[in-house]
Amino acid sequence: MAMFYLLLLLVLVGIVSFVLGPIKVLRNIIAFLGAVTAFFYFLTNIKPGLIYSLNIRVYNVHFEAGFSSMFFGVIITALFIIFLIASFHEENDGAYYLFAYLTLTGALAVLFAKDLISFFFFFETMSLFSFLMVLKGKSDTSFRSAFKYLVWSVFGGYAFLMGTFLKVYYTHSVMIGDISYLAGGVKLLILILLLAPFAVKAALMPFHLWAPDAYKDSKDTFTVFFSGGLSKIGVFGYFLVLFKVFTEIAVKYPYFLKAFAWLGAITAALSGIYAFMQDDAKKLLAYSSISQLGYVAVGFGIYTHFSVVAALFHALGHAVFESLLFLVVAGVYYRTKTTDLRKMGGLIKRMPLSFIGLLFGIIATSGIPPTIGFPSKWLLYEALILKGDLLLTSLVFFASITAFLYSYKLVHGIFLGKLHEEHKNVKEAPLGYAFGTVVLLVPLLVLGIIPGLVIKPIDYIVRFYLKPELGYNLANMNTPLGHVNFPVVGLVMGLTFALSLFIYLIAGKSYRAEQTDNYTATEAIDEDFELHYAGEFYGFMKKAFGRPLTWSFEKILNAFLKLFSFLGEVARGFYMGDARVYLFYVIAFFALLAYLMGGKL
Amino acid sequence: MNGGLLFYGSSVFLMVMGIFIAITGKHLIKILLGIDLFDVGLNLLIISFGYVNGGTAPIFSKYPHIFKNVVDPVPQALVLTAIVIGVAEMAMGLAIVMKIKEKFGTCNIAKLKELKW
């Protein structure tokens, strides 16, 4: 019952905040309290193994809280609270919060759903209401991207439905049960169909076309929840399908898993490259989010205990640092009303806290030791080498190199470089954003230094399906290949930093040079001299990649969609417009039928 | 059922002629007339089904007990209503054609092509 009350609570809070729409303050308080109570209710009452089924005469909806749903549920609800706090600064109407709450309800319900039809029902609810949230985006292109997102997620939903019906047809049970005992190729088809919506949600390569636009055009604070939280449903789906629905996949279809891993690696690499080609901060972060989710797909593709723990840990990491980055960019947008890297610059002087947030965010994105990004990347590489496919490891390494490129471009574009005239008196990001940044920084560092805290629950989930091999305790992790003591790595970095700071301090003093006091071959420069080199930051890389950069999956898809419009033309052609022709149709139809049935007459 | 070739032949001929006119007609009223011809042919066909060679109307008050060659009355009743309905159809059709002439200015069906595809 607890699950049903939780969902009911969320829906009620949504409706109440819609009704209280105009009274801003009251609505915000109610919305915030609702989210917090939901979070704590979730923690206290939802125990794994809780079963509950609701009979609505037509179908009965089954809920079951597993460990993985607990894990993802906590992440999504926490991110929802951070999103909510930050969104109070934007002026949103009541409907915005209603849709937000209904999206969250859909997401949590998907985590709990036990039978496939209700799974589809809640998945569709989540897609519909997040579509409406994206529709409320800020720019005029948000309509086009919202529409693209809807069509893609409904495509995923329908593939899932098709898979469900195939499954029910062959196994006569609607529950999420094992299908590996089925004979023949049908179980591969069911597997692919069931996996499709989650590949769409977690923006795996061929299905990622909606993600950059949707993340860019939705409201900034919502992107925090959208990319951090909702993509976790995709990851949950991977876990669900690859472990619960198809238990002996490693035995029956190892090549499918290998292809899945390669697809994840290609996603990571290609979206990394697209990321550092973008000039818009949010689009860059969107591609970076897709790239990070590519690693998670690789982790699941390898299908060993190490790699799945690495994938889940990286999913958690992604939730933390991706939402941190989006939150900071949202704060910057709130102050400077632009996300275009070319127009920003030098904001470190005006927004130091945001700079620190973004700095640690990009350190985590590129997986540098003291932060949360490193343990999962480290474990992923260990798993890849243990599995033995070195070419895949190199592709994943290439993808993580692109992480350095686009994260530096982001930090340089926004915070470093010349402070533009109009940003002279920009204040620090407001409290909502600052609070979220600080809150997200804590796990980013703590889990980077002592990953054991989170490895324990993750291992507990994966232990049920794969023989546990990863040796770990609070501080360090070891695999047959190598051993890392994370606190020591952090400590060493701190120590050496202190040392070099000491060297820096004993040397002579330095004076604060003014912005125009810059080496420009001794030319005098004044304020509007464009010193900020952010646009076309890696322009020369376009020449390095050359033509392959112009190929895009979108062109192939559009060519395929042409087929539909051709068929449409043909179908439309029947209705000529002349009554006599219609009459001719009727008579010809009967003549034909009579002829066909002639034998039987 | 033995109305003989004449009736069946002529009604089928009428129906085929009606359809032919309706399909190839240029003028709206010609099409309507084609449809009407089809109806007439149909009615004739129905009547001829109920025809008994040499049979008389089954009125029992005057000849209470003649049962042999009595014509089947039901198709005739049906045809009555069918004819009335045909009239109603034609009335509505011609009303529409009048309005089309008024609005389109022509009765040529080729011009009635505003709604297509």
Add this chain to the structure above:
Amino acid sequence: MSILYFFLYLLLVTIIGLLYMGAARKITAHIQNRYGPPVYQPILDVLKLFAKKDTASHGIMHSLGPVIAYTGIAATLLFLPLGNHTPLLHFNGDLFVVLYLLVVGPLGMALGAGESANSNATIGIARALSMMLGYEIIFFMATLPVFYHYGTASIYRVIQAQGAFPDWAAILFPISFIAGLFALQGLMGEKPFELVVAPHEIASGPMVEYGGKYLGLLQIWHAVGIIVETGLFVDIFFGPQSILWFFAGTFIVFFATVIVNAVMPRFRIEQAVRFYWGLPLLLSILGILQVYIWR
């Protein structure tokens, strides 16, 4: 006691690094048949730089840039076993820790240079990071077969696993060794790939706004960097060495890169990246295939 041991160790490596740089200038001078400065010249340069009275700084991040750079390289040094001489911490981290710490240096310097709001600096950093797309991949793919062959990711155990001269990794995996050399040239930022600090094109790249003590720190960072990078290469490919033979090995490798540096012109940035995706990539893939077949 180990803290003092750690400072001494770092100082020693810095001085050796500076001597390497002096030797490099001496070698290039003699190649251009002139005498060239005394070998200890870089030490003097560093002392002079630290003696500078006041230097311009463009903000906290600008001044912290070199500090983070030096932190990165110092931390990497600690995790790197020099020959079979075991430093403090190599047990707590393996190849990936070293690889990722190696990146902290350039990233720190990049952050600092970015703050200096000078377009030359930013172009320099853009080149540095794009170059990483080239050499970092080849370096990783070159070292991967070795680690895979010996079935461990910890550098120290790789050193122990390699026997005496005939079964060094360089001999067992010649193709990867050559690819590694190509990568090392880029890693060290030597002439054909010296795009980051191209004095003629972008006025010494990221260092354009750094003077005095910042430049001193960056010089030390570069010095330690030489030892670490060549040391990593030697550890992986040349097996167990005593501390002396280890430094001899690093000098030989360094000598090779300096010679190439003295005579080669400089690539354009896209040429450099494309070069890396050509022959070296092919070699490293062959190296990996070799591991599969041979093992």
Add this chain to the structure above:
Amino acid sequence: MKLFKFAQSRSLWMMHFCTGCGAVELPPTMTSRFDMERFGIIPMATPRQSDLLLITGYLTVKTLKRVVRAYEQMPTPRYVIGFGSCTINGGMYWDSYNVIKKLELYIPVDLYINGCMPRPEAIIDAFLKLREMIDKGEANAWKKYIENYEWYKKNQAEVFDVEKWSLKK
């Protein structure tokens, strides 16, 4: 500290402001024939990194602005060597309207090398002379610039718009 003084004299990073005809003398001094690098002197790209400024010829109003800006961008202690007679008294352009007659008025100069474009040997001599002066601690012309900063600025103001060109300290 004596060691620092020794280091400062032995490693001078030079930035030559190649105006006038002196610039062509420098390549031979740098390359293998005369090899000034053996004295620890290497050419640097930016004023931030260099401590020695070589003025290799006559200065016009236009170039003086830039010289002053470069000079101010260099970290202290910094030294200036003036090449040729044009920096001493305007040389053969003594009567031209836009050539700077006395470099002394605008930036403090440690050392002059006379000769209408001194040969590399003379330049090497100058460097050795400068090295001695640093060792003996006499080469502190840069302190003069700081002490009577206004005087220099007044002189410069006569020649160019100081407000726009000089760096705000």
Add this chain to the structure above:
Amino acid sequence: MVSPILVIALSLFFAFVIPLLGMVSKKLPRLVPPLAMLVNLWILITNIKFVSRGAMLVTTAGLKPPIAINLAIDRFSLLFVILIQLIGLLLSVYYLSQDNRDQRFYMLFLLNILGASGIVMTGDIFNSFVFLEILEISSFGLVASKKDRKALEGGFKYMVIGAIGSSLYLLGIIVLYLTTGSLNMAEIAKLMPHIPESIKLFAALLLLAGIGVEVELFPLNAWAPDAYHGAKDEISTQLSSIISKAGIYLAARIFFTIFNGFYALKIIFYLGVITFVIAELAALMQKNVKRMLAYSSIGQMGLLMLILSLVAKRGDVFVITTVILLALNHAFGKGLLFLSLGALSGGNGEYEIENLGGNGRANPLAGFLFTVGALSIVGMPFFFGFWSKISALISLMKTNVIYLIALVLVISLVEIYYYGNVIVNLFRGEGKKYGISIVPAAVMILFALFVIVFGIWPHPVFQIAQSAAVSLIERTTYISSIIGGM
């Protein structure tokens, strides 16, 4: 017990009273239709309890069934009659707000509703032909009532096809009469096994012609896009919600009760599939929203007929419940779409997507209602359409026609594409504002309420649909309760 025959009698009476009232004052005729509908509904509701088991027989002129024309109403037909009267009532209330109607329009409207409810209630085949004719002629009139070029053209095309279709329907009846000797549906159903196979097929084909026109199957629905496109919005609503529902009832009654669902249904199956595919693809290419909705309506009808034709195969209750659900969803969803489109375009008939841009933002209520209608038709969760679509797919699976599920899903993806395209366009940029008076708004909100309320809690509607489906399945009880005498 008020005899349902009054429903027909009263409607006729009201229809012909209107001209008299018209002479008294301009305002009065508008009030007549809602009054008529209310009375009819009241009559029908009182009769519900008589239909709990088997069909209820209403004799006319005192004679026993096989001779006289009688009404045979079971739960299945009662459900449809109430649906038709209810939507008729809503539409007539909608017309209250428009005073530029001449009284003849109200007469046609009443005749139309009369025809529809007559078809659904009658137990006699020829009687159904007569009501079918009344229905078609009045709908020609209604379509052409806007008296502009498009409406007249649409009306004419509908008339040509409708006339031929109904004549063929008549021929079919005659063939049935000749072979079974009776005109009463139950009688024919009882004698059906004795009819030779080929005759049965020939009769079914001919009947299919008449019904095909009403139910818009592929070759016969050529008139539909033009009629929907030409007619005024309320008339299109009536076309899609009332007239096609009567067609569905007739198809179910004839092909299931009388023909006991034999292999002829295979033809409807293929026709349904072709209609569904062609209509939806054609809709994809439309620039004019009205015509797009027309094609979408035809597509939905195709899907409905597709599911209906499955009845013959397994004949279990679930498939028929799905048919009823689909019919309800189509009636209310599509009706809502047409009405809100009218409100969005301000009734001046420019339905191009471009110049509709931003209207959704300009008049938010109409925009919201249009979105609700579209989302329900497409089958989004929390809307009634979701349940009908899911049960449609389940029934497809139950009659193990698995590949068809894939086709239906792909086609509904196309559907979402073009509906989404319109919705997104509605809310982009700023459009023209059209005032909307309370009455039409209330009607539309009622439509929307049905879709949303039963979307969230579909239980009651399932209940009714199931019981109606049971009554259709029990063919023998239908026959016995009619022929077996009272």
